[in-house]
């Protein structure tokens with residue numbers, strides 16, 4: 001590993017497999033399947049292949065919210081994709097997401113199975129399929145989708161930028177930590193100013209914009225993400241704090257956070273969800 005202050009890029013980049021970092025064993029510069037592996041198919045209309053990361057949790061919260069409203073068509077099997085073991089490079093998974101990232105959804109209730117990848121696209125698909133959490137009135141719908149796409153564009157700076165260099169990189173480099181901490185705090189301020197005037201991201205109604213933003217910025221403001229609560233002074237974002245705790249109190253959020261989770265105590269985890277009874281005896285994620 002070369003010191004970042006003295007690194008001179010070669011003329012042509014080559015893959016240094018030993019470059020260190022938490023994800024060195026799964027990251028690669030090529031796409032496509034590395035091995036044959038069929039995906040399991042459960043009994044429900046919706047087959048989710050995911051893991052309980054912020055992007056994965058967006059979808060399980062949405063599904064639990066839809067079930068809470070009585071949409072039986074939103075019943076789902078949540079199969080665990082162990083991204084640390086490279087499951088995302090299996091042929092079955094690549095067939096539903098050529099980008100090899102969780103979450104990915106297969107809707108078996110359409111005449112031929114419909115694949116949906118990218119968490120924002122999955123939220124929109126489910127919102128449109130069930131007619132919930134996405135306003136139909138054009139100005140309100142546009143506001144909701146603006147915030148949904150804001151999240152999709154912004155979170156990589158938080159996760160891939162700040163989180164990576166603050167928590168996962170093999171060494172603490174000042175330059176990228178400063179750059180991405182500044183951007184993360186700017187984004188938190190965007191949210192804080194907006195939430196000073198609005199109960200939820202799109203006004204009075206809880207929508208897929210909140211469902212997309214909360215698992216990243218809400219959990220960050222709980223001080224959980226990257227153990228960076230103090231460093232980023234998350235308590236100072238008072239309006240984000242108010243919104244974060246309001247959403248934290250929702251039953252569907254409590255359930256969705258546990259699905260495909262493999263961290264914490266057994267009472268916090270539902271690694272695979274095939275039935276509502278899988279939540280029996282589970283207490284939820286500690287804050």
Ligand SMILES: N[C@@H](CCC(=O)N[C@@H](CS)C(=O)NCC(=O)O)C(=O)O
Pocket residue numbers: 026027053054055056083088100101102103117118119120
């Ligand atoms: N833009 C994508 C990002 C998905 C994503 O980055 N997923 C991560 C986990 S949060 C993943 O599958 N990583 C595995 C890998 O990079 O190999 C989405 O929102 O669905």
